[in-house]
Amino acid sequence: MNVACPVCNSTLSRLYPVHDLLLGGLGVWDFGRCAACGHGALTPAPSGAELAAFYGSLYTPENLASMRAIDRSGFERLLRRRRARAVVRALGDRPPTRIVDVGAGLGGWAADLHARWPSAEVIGVELSEVAANDAAARPGVTIVKRPFDACGIEPGSAQLVSMNHYLEHDPDPAAAVARAADLLAPGGVLVVELPWIGGFARSLFGRWYWGHLPPQHLHLPSKESLSRLLRGAGLEPGPATTTGYPFQAVVALVLAIRFTAGTRSRYANNWLVRGPAVVGGLLLLPVALAFDVLVAPFLGLAGWGDVLLQVAHKPGAPR
Ligand SMILES: [Zn+2]
Incomplete structure (x- = not known):
């Protein structure tokens, strides 16, 4: 049975089963792709209870050391440097006064933003208790320990909103992008980074592409489906670049x-x-x-890497 694409409402056709590769043995899910917009998604989507059980066993105090190791890894730092360059280019000479990082994790990126703009208020939204407590210890970073749809941040108040490796985890990416757009002031910048279904790794290795990561990666957007999500929220997509994960x-x-x-x-x-x-x-x-x-490494530089970095603007003149 085929189901509707969550982005364009065309048909999501089942491609292949994907295994839980991270914790191992948790289960198998079907991965589908939209013939019209190229969006990929688990189909059917895991239930809320399934996701709660999965994240409960992933973000534990015992796993904090490995989460910190990933947060400090050379590849993570490379992604942050590239992201920072894209953000600075997109903001131009307007320093932000409020920044929101959705899915802040351990707060490494939020801390980078505070270091770059010390006078800006940097708010990280993070649901995981373990990650949020770690992130809250970073100087200059305020952590909101609530779901993004109940974060309580004033609409139209941020010049920069970032969603790094967040959107693929959200059951409703369209609603999440709309919420991000709502937080932005006119002329504000949204930066989205996520695993790209069109990158070489997914294209060449199919179901053995480790970035499938079910059940946490519910959605793998294409460039077109991500643009649709952004435009649907009233944002104007700007330049996109890619990076390839190692090995x-x-x-x-x-x-x-x-x-x-x-x-x-x-x-x-x-x-x-x-x-x-x-x-x-x-x-x-x-x-x-x-x-x-x-x-x-050259495929990443040539625009075929599997980490997609997309910048978008909210229309209007900055205040
Ligand atoms: Zn579609």
């Missing part, structure tokens, strides 16, 4: 073997299948590594 091919190879013939497959105890699969994987490993090191 995508190696990760896809490991996942493909693990889930088809390895420990997560029905052949977990059958060495007649697992043995040749492991040998095949080892033979392909140098090829995957060569792709990741020699080819992938």
Whole structure:
């Protein structure tokens, strides 16, 4: 059975099943893609109870150390530098007085924004208790520990709203973008960063693209569906750039073997299948590594990376 695309209302056709690759063994979901606007989504969407259980087991005090390691990683810092450049270009010579970061996580990006504009009020919206408590300890960052649709921030008051790796987690991205647009003052800037369905990793590796990450990634927008979401909220999409995650091919190879013939497959105890699969994987490993090191970085620079950074403006003259 096909269902309606959540962005353009055309048909979302089922492509393939996607596994929980992060915590392992939690389940399998169907991933669908819209033939008209290219938007990707889990179909049917996981229930609220399923999501609450998943996030409850992900954002725990025990996982805080690994969350901090990701927050401080070199790749995360690279994304933040590129994002900062895009934001500065979009704002021009107008320093913001209020900034809202939706889905602030551990607050690393919010802290960067405070360091750049020390006189601006930087508000991070973060629902996870564990992440929000960590982020609230950052100097110059105010954390609102509520869902975005109940954040209570005054409409029209922010010059910059950012949604980094947030929108793909929200069950209703159209409503979230509309809310972000509502918070912006005229001339304000929205910056959205998310895993891009059109990037090389999803395009080449399909269901073994680790960025599927069900059930937390509910939506994987295309450039067109993201533009539709932004325009639908009255915003004007500006320039978009991409970056490629490192070691995508190696990760896809490991996942493909693990889930088809390895420990997560029905052949977990059958060495007649697992043995040749492991040998095949080892033979392909140098090829995957060569792709990741020699080819992938250039695909990101050429606009085919799988992290999409999109800037949009709210019409009107800045006050
Ligand atoms: Zn669509």
